[in-house]
Amino acid sequence: MAHFTKATSLHDWLNQRLGIDTLNRVLATEYWIPKNINFLWAMGMILAITFGLLLISGIFLLMYYQPNIDLAFDSVNYTIMQEVGYGWLWRHVHGVAASVVFLIIYIHMFTGIYYGSYKKGREMIWISGMLLFVAFSAEAFSGYMLPWGQMSYWAGMVITNLFSMGGLHLDGLVEWIRGDYVPAQAFLNRFFMLHVLLIPLAIIGLIGLHFGALRIPHVNNQDGEEIDFDAEAKKYLAGDKANSKVIRFMNDFLAKDMMVVGIFLILFFYLVFYHYDFAMDPVNFDPANGLKTPTHIYPEWYFLWSYEILRPFSTNVGLIAFAFAQVIFFLLPFLDRSPNAVPASRRGLFKYWFWAMLIDMIILTAMGKVPPEGIFSAIGFYAAITFIGLWIALPFITKFEKKV
Amino acid sequence: MKELFILVVVTVFTLVTYYLVEPFAHSQMHKHVESEGFTYKDLPALTKKGDATRGKDLVMGAGACAGCHSIEVAGLPAPMDPVTAAQSYGVNPPDLSNAGVVFDAKFLAALIKNPAHALMLEHKYNEKSGKSYPMPQFYGAGGDMDQEVADMVAYLQSIAVPQEKLTPNMAFETACGRCHAVHYPYALDGEIHAPWTQIGEKPTFKHKQDELAFETKVLDYQDALTKYLGTLPPDLSMYIRSRGEHYIKTFMEDPQAYLKGTAMPRVGVTAEAADKVIEHLENVGDSKRHKREEIGKYVMIYIIIFAIFAILWKKEVWRDLH
Amino acid sequence: MGKAFGAVAGVGAVASLYAMKRSWDPLPSVKAAGFTTLDMSQYKENELVVEKWRGKPIFVLKQSKEMLESYDKNMSQITGKSTAEMDKKRLIKVGDDYFLICVGLCTHLGCIPGYNPDEKSFLCACHGGMYDDTGMVTKSPPPRGLDIPPFKVDGMKVVLGETSPEYEKMLADGITLKV
Numbered sequence: 001m002a003h004f005t006k007a008t009s010l011h012d013w014l015n016q017r018l019g020i021d022t023l024n025r026v027l028a029t030e031y032w033i034p035k036n037i038n039f040l041w042a043m044g045m046i047l048a049i050t051f052g053l054l055l056i057s058g059i060f061l062l063m064y065y066q067p068n069i070d071l072a073f074d075s076v077n078y079t080i081m082q083e084v085g086y087g088w089l090w091r092h093v094h095g096v097a098a099s100v101v102f103l104i105i106y107i108h109m110f111t112g113i114y115y116g117s118y119k120k121g122r123e124m125i126w127i128s129g130m131l132l133f134v135a136f137s138a139e140a141f142s143g144y145m146l147p148w149g150q151m152s153y154w155a156g157m158v159i160t161n162l163f164s165m166g167g168l169h170l171d172g173l174v175e176w177i178r179g180d181y182v183p184a185q186a187f188l189n190r191f192f193m194l195h196v197l198l199i200p201l202a203i204i205g206l207i208g209l210h211f212g213a214l215r216i217p218h219v220n221n222q223d224g225e226e227i228d229f230d231a232e233a234k235k236y237l238a239g240d241k242a243n244s245k246v247i248r249f250m251n252d253f254l255a256k257d258m259m260v261v262g263i264f265l266i267l268f269f270y271l272v273f274y275h276y277d278f279a280m281d282p283v284n285f286d287p288a289n290g291l292k293t294p295t296h297i298y299p300e301w302y303f304l305w306s307y308e309i310l311r312p313f314s315t316n317v318g319l320i321a322f323a324f325a326q327v328i329f330f331l332l333p334f335l336d337r338s339p340n341a342v343p344a345s346r347r348g349l350f351k352y353w354f355w356a357m358l359i360d361m362i363i364l365t366a367m368g369k370v371p372p373e374g375i376f377s378a379i380g381f382y383a384a385i386t387f388i389g390l391w392i393a394l395p396f397i398t399k400f401e402k403k404v
Numbered sequence: 405m406k407e408l409f410i411l412v413v414v415t416v417f418t419l420v421t422y423y424l425v426e427p428f429a430h431s432q433m434h435k436h437v438e439s440e441g442f443t444y445k446d447l448p449a450l451t452k453k454g455d456a457t458r459g460k461d462l463v464m465g466a467g468a469c470a471g472c473h474s475i476e477v478a479g480l481p482a483p484m485d486p487v488t489a490a491q492s493y494g495v496n497p498p499d500l501s502n503a504g505v506v507f508d509a510k511f512l513a514a515l516i517k518n519p520a521h522a523l524m525l526e527h528k529y530n531e532k533s534g535k536s537y538p539m540p541q542f543y544g545a546g547g548d549m550d551q552e553v554a555d556m557v558a559y560l561q562s563i564a565v566p567q568e569k570l571t572p573n574m575a576f577e578t579a580c581g582r583c584h585a586v587h588y589p590y591a592l593d594g595e596i597h598a599p600w601t602q603i604g605e606k607p608t609f610k611h612k613q614d615e616l617a618f619e620t621k622v623l624d625y626q627d628a629l630t631k632y633l634g635t636l637p638p639d640l641s642m643y644i645r646s647r648g649e650h651y652i653k654t655f656m657e658d659p660q661a662y663l664k665g666t667a668m669p670r671v672g673v674t675a676e677a678a679d680k681v682i683e684h685l686e687n688v689g690d691s692k693r694h695k696r697e698e699i700g701k702y703v704m705i706y707i708i709i710f711a712i713f714a715i716l717w718k719k720e721v722w723r724d725l726h
Numbered sequence: 727m728g729k730a731f732g733a734v735a736g737v738g739a740v741a742s743l744y745a746m747k748r749s750w751d752p753l754p755s756v757k758a759a760g761f762t763t764l765d766m767s768q769y770k771e772n773e774l775v776v777e778k779w780r781g782k783p784i785f786v787l788k789q790s791k792e793m794l795e796s797y798d799k800n801m802s803q804i805t806g807k808s809t810a811e812m813d814k815k816r817l818i819k820v821g822d823d824y825f826l827i828c829v830g831l832c833t834h835l836g837c838i839p840g841y842n843p844d845e846k847s848f849l850c851a852c853h854g855g856m857y858d859d860t861g862m863v864t865k866s867p868p869p870r871g872l873d874i875p876p877f878k879v880d881g882m883k884v885v886l887g888e889t890s891p892e893y894e895k896m897l898a899d900g901i902t903l904k905v
Contacts, residue, residue: 273700
């Protein structure tokens with residue numbers, strides 16, 4: 001039993017019971033971040049803020065949304081968009097944030113790949129981050145079902161069909177996932193549950209794990225330099241801020257984060273008010289119709305690259321390629337055999353691997369959206385082969401990388 | 405400088421990806437149809453100047469319009485109720501009160517002379533199919549046919565409300581409302597309008613029986629319409645978001661350009677009436693657009709101030725760190 | 727500068743609170759549906775009919791001659807004035823008839839009282855509160871008589887939800903609270 005004395009102030013009262021000074025020190029003022037970083041290190045904060053925007057806007061959508069196949073479309077497009085005070089704002093914020101969050105996730109991921117931030121003790125940061133990517137993907141997909149428009153319905157149909165595992169014909173599994181022969185009431189209800197409860201819980205837990213995974217290995221820096229955090233922190237606290245290689249999370253790092261967040265929010269709100277169609281597909285403003293497939297169906301842009309890996313092959317091969325694309329990023333820390341945890345620019349062949357992978361994924365993304373005809377099919381096919389080939393080559397090119 | 409370079413790299417890759425999945429992909433997926441500005445170049449110009457008084461006699465008499473059409477402003481009621489009319493003709497013939505302001509004069513003249521041609525429905529109504537359009541052609545009342553048609557058009561124009569008094573819902577109801585429902589209520593000049601069905605605005609009912617009776621009528625009408633057109637024309641509530649202004653306008657101008665063989669006729673509206681129809685669909689499907697633009701301005705101003713203060717704070721904090 | 731930035735961020739947070747508050751407001755369609763029109767010619771004397779207005783039960787009780795007489799007698803005992811001078815404060819006159827139109831929720835804790843036509847009184851089963859046939863309390867715990875909704879007499883019709891000088895007078899005289 002700890003010893004409590006009469007509190008001298010509210011702060012002291014709380015401090016005796018909750019240890020807020022210690023918390024503040026450990027989590028904020030003496031949480032040390034390397035100084036040698038650029039704005040790409042603020043993507044984590046942008047993701048946290050965007051997740052917050054999704055959560056808040058989602059709460060208000062949840063108050064008026066009706067998870068019923070006869071009412072869902074109108075509850076979104078009439079009640080929320082036209083009747084509820086500022087309902088349109090919540091929906092636009094939610095829709096645009098759901099799309100933009102993936103742009104930031106991809107930037108965050110490629111930053112990690114470029115600077116080798118998944119190596120030398122940082123493997124769990126990478127793996128928890130990839131788990132978050134999967135959770136966000138599931139969250140995005142389940143959310144896409146809810147307006148019950150044409151794209152919702154047909155995406156639900158096509159994606160759940162993937163679980164028949166092609167030649168294995170696991171139709172029973174597909175029906176189990178849907179709770180019906182086609183996406184219908186049971187399907188909408190369970191995806192609604194996943195979207196508003198189970199997956200958000202998982203995401204919040206994973207965010208905790210992702211942050212926790214950072215504590216011991218610390219944040220990486222622009223040059224992959226190994227920093228003695230204790231010694232540098234001492235230097236900082238002694239007053240030699242200019243020569244110390246570390247900064248406080250609060251306010252030093254936070255100030256820079258907020259600067260980047262501020263600039264990001266200008267772009268974000270511009271999209272929310274003036275350029276939202278890219279995130280809210282016009283086709284989904286047609287109510288779901290199980291007897292009519294839209295002329296062009298495609299997933300949201302952030303799923304296009306993996307969709308394109310599925311598309312050029314026959315059913316079974318396509319599914320295997322698709323499964324490969326889904327898990328392979330998890331294995332990055334283990335497939336990269338090089339001892340170097342430095343920026344790609346200093347890593348020989350890996351430098352080319354990085355840019356080839358980035359460009360290949362952009363090509364896959366583009367080809368995933370255009371109709372799979374003629375030249376586009378061919379480009380998509382070779383880009384998919386390149387994607388697989390690059391991953392197979394990764395262990396070999398990194399194995400022979402010279403130690404920096 | 406290095407940071408700026410990184411920003412440029414990130415921005416370029418982002419914009420390239422955006423360009424490929426949005427403008428480029430959509431240009432590959434959708435046919436682009438250019439508007440002709442509702443000029444109806446394929447239809448002959450009116451050569452004669454019409455006389456409304458003579459036109460009235462023709463419309464009421466020899467032209468035989470009133471046999472099927474109501475003209476409410478002229479005190480002429482519909483010969484039959486909408487459901488019976490649809491069961492007889494396939495679709496309820498429009499009330500002609502505002503035809504003169506909603507439809508283009510050239511189009512009206514062409515329609516009177518040869519409806520299937522003006523409506524671009526000759527693929528459906530021709531000698532080979534043996535079917536003829538429910539509205540008979542006007543073969544003249546004994547005089548100069550061009551003059552007679554011009555007179556009738558002049559009469560229709562004379563009884564219609566003036567251009568500036570044409571409201572968005574009037575334009576919609578005359579041009580689209582007998583085939584397309586819009587099941588969202590909307591506000592116009594502070595008044596709330598009930599959902600639109602093909603047989604009119606849905607009234608509010610106290611008794612369930614009355615409501616069901618009305619809905620049965622709507623279903624009967626829709627059945628007749630489906631038989632006539634092959635498919636039930638879609639509800640247009642969210643078309644302003646699902647199709648957008650350009651598509652809707654060019655579709656009204658020439659449905660065949662998008663859907664070869666569609667049963668949807670050319671609508672034949674004037675450019676001004678087309679704008680009114682669009683405005684109506686905005687009132688119904690995107691009623692918060694003005695609010696969105698207004699709030700958008702304030703939010704943008706605020707967020708720029710937010711960013712400026714964030715930059716100033718960062719500069720202050722980091723002054724000591726360098 | 728940190729404080730200034732915090733203040734700017736705070737302004738944004740407060741502004742968004744306004745949008746959140748607006749999102750909790752009743753929808754325009756709810757507000758627009760807040761009117762009920764009653765045709766007063768359909769009611770029978772001393773027969774309670776329950777109508778619905780804004781989701782609440784509305785008691786309509788047409789007063790018989792005998793009920794009106796006993797009302798006048800009661801009121802003259804209380805006020806000391808003659809029966810002829812009594813105005814029917816709680817009752818609404820439509821045509822030549824008088825009606826009790828009130829919210830059918832006990833003013834104690836909101837249960838629905840039942841009407842006994844023989845006793846000509848309302849009894850709330852929850853806590854034993856009683857009202858007479860004009861909705862006045864005859865036995866506690868209810869703190870006041872049954873509340874009267876805003877009304878407007880229009881010929882033989884009564885519109886609930888719209889106010890009128892008669893209703894404003896009832897409010898001013900303290901006969902009912904605003905509902």
